[in-house]
Amino acid sequence: MASEEDREMATLMLAALKGDETAYAAFLRRAADLTRRAVARRMGAAYSTGVEDVVQETLLAVHLKRHTWRVDEPILPWLTSIARYKAIDAFRRRGVRVELPIEDFADVLPGPETAGDMEESQHIEQAVGSLSDGQQRVVRSIAIEGRSIKETAAALKMQETAVRVAFHRGLSIIAQRFGRQA
Incomplete structure (x- = not known):
């Protein structure tokens, strides 16, 4: 159930759209x-x-991605997620490891998976599963688990350059095999 603030923000965004x-x-x-x-x-x-840098990055991301907000879903979790990722990015740029307690996000985390979410997860798993073992490990680490290039390189005992190459090639293969057909 959406809060009053969420409903007001959603009303403003709907009008804005x-x-x-x-x-x-x-x-x-x-x-x-x-x-x-x-x-x-x-x-x-x-x-x-x-803080202001993160606020500005968040607002820019909201502006660029406003079309991705699903109008039938609460808007505050969407906004909070963008802000959270921008804050994590800011910490990473400064070389700080970020660990946030899950309890802080309990009110904005999605509920049980819907059939659509499970289907999307299956598509992602199918796409990643089509890669070689090395590319799978790299793509999972960066794209799914959210690790940085440096963290992935350390975890997989690889050079950062090799991680970048494997990640790029893995994404290219996924795009070729599962991307939109022109």
Whole structure:
């Protein structure tokens, strides 16, 4: 069940998607405020100067990916996920390993998988499973588990350059085999 704040934000975004610039500006202001508070709370004093960078990156991502929000689903988990990934990216750029307690995201994590989610997982597994063993390990590590190139190289005892090549080749193979046909 969506909160009142979620319903209000969703209403603003729906109007924005229909071309209402005033609603979009209001949505972005509220999204910036929510993101700023959440990121400041997560990052703490150690990264206080980077909070605004994360807020701006989040708003840019929201703007570029606003068409990906599923209008029949709550908007705050979508927004929170974008902000979370942007905060993690900011930490990674600074060489800080990020470990966030799962309990902090319990209210925005999806419920049990739907049939569509399971079907998507099967397609992903089929695509990754079509790769060679080495490419599978690299693609799983980076694309599915969210590890960095450096972390993957260390875990798989490979050179970072080799990891990049294997990742790129693996994604290229998946795109060729499972991508859209022109």
